[in-house]
Amino acid sequence: MAKVVEIPEGLEAFLISLLEKGIVSGLVVLKYLEESSKASYALVPAGGDTEGLAPLFPFMPANAGKVLSRLTLEGPFPNPIAVVVRPCEFRAFVELVKLEQGHMENLLIIGLECGGVYPLGKMVKENVGDFIGAYYEALKKGEIVPDIRPVCQGCDLFQPVGADIVVSVVGRGVPQLAFLTEKGLDAAEKLGLELKEGEVFAPLSQALLEARRERKGQIAEEIKGEVKGIEGLERVFGKCIGCHCCSHVCPICYCKDCFFESATFDYEPISYTERLERKGTLRVPMDTVLFHLGRMTHMATSCVGCGMCEDACPVGIPVSQIFKFIGSDLQELFGYVPGRSLQEELPLTTYRLEEFSEVEE
Amino acid sequence: MKVEEERMKNERETEGVFEPKIVGFLCYWCSYTAADLAGVSRMKYPPNLRVMRVMCSSRVDPVFIIKALLDGADGVLVAGCHPGDCHYQKGNYYARRKIALTKRLLESLGLEPERVRLSWIAASEGPRFAEVAKEFTERIRQLGPNPAKGALFL
Ligand code: FES
Numbered sequence: 001m002a003k004v005v006e007i008p009e010g011l012e013a014f015l016i017s018l019l020e021k022g023i024v025s026g027l028v029v030l031k032y033l034e035e036s037s038k039a040s041y042a043l044v045p046a047g048g049d050t051e052g053l054a055p056l057f058p059f060m061p062a063n064a065g066k067v068l069s070r071l072t073l074e075g076p077f078p079n080p081i082a083v084v085v086r087p088c089e090f091r092a093f094v095e096l097v098k099l100e101q102g103h104m105e106n107l108l109i110i111g112l113e114c115g116g117v118y119p120l121g122k123m124v125k126e127n128v129g130d131f132i133g134a135y136y137e138a139l140k141k142g143e144i145v146p147d148i149r150p151v152c153q154g155c156d157l158f159q160p161v162g163a164d165i166v167v168s169v170v171g172r173g174v175p176q177l178a179f180l181t182e183k184g185l186d187a188a189e190k191l192g193l194e195l196k197e198g199e200v201f202a203p204l205s206q207a208l209l210e211a212r213r214e215r216k217g218q219i220a221e222e223i224k225g226e227v228k229g230i231e232g233l234e235r236v237f238g239k240c241i242g243c244h245c246c247s248h249v250c251p252i253c254y255c256k257d258c259f260f261e262s263a264t265f266d267y268e269p270i271s272y273t274e275r276l277e278r279k280g281t282l283r284v285p286m287d288t289v290l291f292h293l294g295r296m297t298h299m300a301t302s303c304v305g306c307g308m309c310e311d312a313c314p315v316g317i318p319v320s321q322i323f324k325f326i327g328s329d330l331q332e333l334f335g336y337v338p339g340r341s342l343q344e345e346l347p348l349t350t351y352r353l354e355e356f357s358e359v360e361e
Numbered sequence: 362m363k364v365e366e367e368r369m370k371n372e373r374e375t376e377g378v379f380e381p382k383i384v385g386f387l388c389y390w391c392s393y394t395a396a397d398l399a400g401v402s403r404m405k406y407p408p409n410l411r412v413m414r415v416m417c418s419s420r421v422d423p424v425f426i427i428k429a430l431l432d433g434a435d436g437v438l439v440a441g442c443h444p445g446d447c448h449y450q451k452g453n454y455y456a457r458r459k460i461a462l463t464k465r466l467l468e469s470l471g472l473e474p475e476r477v478r479l480s481w482i483a484a485s486e487g488p489r490f491a492e493v494a495k496e497f498t499e500r501i502r503q504l505g506p507n508p509a510k511g512a513l514f515l
Pocket residue numbers: 388389390391416417418419441442446447448449452453
């Protein structure tokens with residue numbers, strides 16, 4: 001149970017009132033571009049242009065965790081800012097803060113119960129009006145929305161964790177806010193909202209959770225079959241063109257000088273000729289598969305499965321599904337859930353004196 | 362060692378016996394010294410190990426291991442100081458996590474985690490070094506050649 005209130009006038013109005021009452025000095029939220037079928041993250045100050053806020057628009061032009069990291073890398077905001085984020089975006093931000101790539105202070109976190117987002121390609125190429133109605137219909141019924149990102153279809157972490165205010169939409173005609181922290185309750189009080197006791201999520205949210213879990217299992221099975229063994233790797237990653245877009249849009253891949261773009265992978269001519277003797281044919285440039293597997297070892301313990309990488313891939317490799325599947329295996333190994341808590345240490349920056357004796361031989 | 366052994370090995374290879382190529386990352390402060398000791402004490406161990414000296418077992422990024430395997434190494438050995446004895450206090454604890462991660466990754470991808478081995482070998486343990494090299498070579502010989510060897514599009 002929590003303190004909750006329904007918002008028939010919509011989330012946009014709530015956000016604007018936060019600005020108007022001076023509770024926050026700005027918003028980080030999706031905002032429609034000229035036509036209301038595209039949107040971008042925007043930092044909207046008090047007194048700024050609040051026309052066309054799109055907090056619930058199922059579109060992720062960038063993982064907001066990365067956006068927040070860019071905004072707070074050099075230091076925290078001096079004044080309170082409200083941010084509207086999907087769970088995987090917030091979890092990415094938590095990971096980035098742990099990696100010293102952002103600051104959590106002075107943020108009022110408004111977490112969306114997430115119905116998933118559509119692939120960027122679909123949003124850009126198709127007429128959003130044709131399918132957006134079905135999105136909200138499916139959510140009301142607690143069903144998986146068809147055609148959203150595959151990782152979203154199999155996401156069982158769509159209920160926000162760690163947010164000050166949770167926006168619940170699944171299984172509801174009217175969205176509901178739940179105020180879960182001191183900060184959240186304080187904002188509600190300043191707004192003069194009349195809160196009542198209620199559940200944070202509607203019963204149908206549980207139904208969606210079960211459907212999503214089942215889908216997650218199916219995806220894991222499929223992916224496991226697909227990338228199995230050397231032949232699997234060749235088949236799946238063989239078409240990679242080495243553009244590294246997946247890592248550029250990845251919220252966790254924050255390194256400015258990526259190891260895989262370094263001179264480490266510029267070889268002496270002799271090393272090519274030696275390889276040629278062994279292989280007969282050599283794919284050039286080399287190391288495409290190494291890039292993916294190496295990236296997994298570097299970031300998959302923190303992978304939040306947001307799906308940005310897969311959307312960015314020009315040759316249709318199911319990058320995100322693969323990373324999410326491998327990521328959950330690796331996360332399980334360390335009992336780690338990325339973004340669950342700011343206190344939990346990153347698996348590779350800590351250790352226990354007694355552990356993993358099975359790998360000591 | 363090794364001229365004689367190398368010659369025998371080459372002979373075996375031409376006879377079609379599988380001779381594994383194993384990459385060994387040995388910590389400078391202990392396992393590398395142990396390998397040296399095994400050498401100067403004229404202990405016998407198979408010549409299949411290509412040794413690379415690292416300053417600490419924790420220096421071995423999982424990428425190094427994967428690189429070796431994708432490039433056709435049949436096995437990868439990482440050896441460092443015993444827990445508690447790392448020259449940098451805790452490097453080998455981190456190394457242990459990295460190896461655990463690497464092995465799980467290989468397993469999840471349907472590759473062969475058995476091709477990776479982590480062992481603690483102190484500077485004084487020349488005989489243990491020879492033993493580890495022998496055992497591991499034997500294990501890899503049983504496993505057969507790394508299937509990545511022939512793959513073109515890796
Ligand atoms: S110095 Fe030998 S393992 Fe760290």
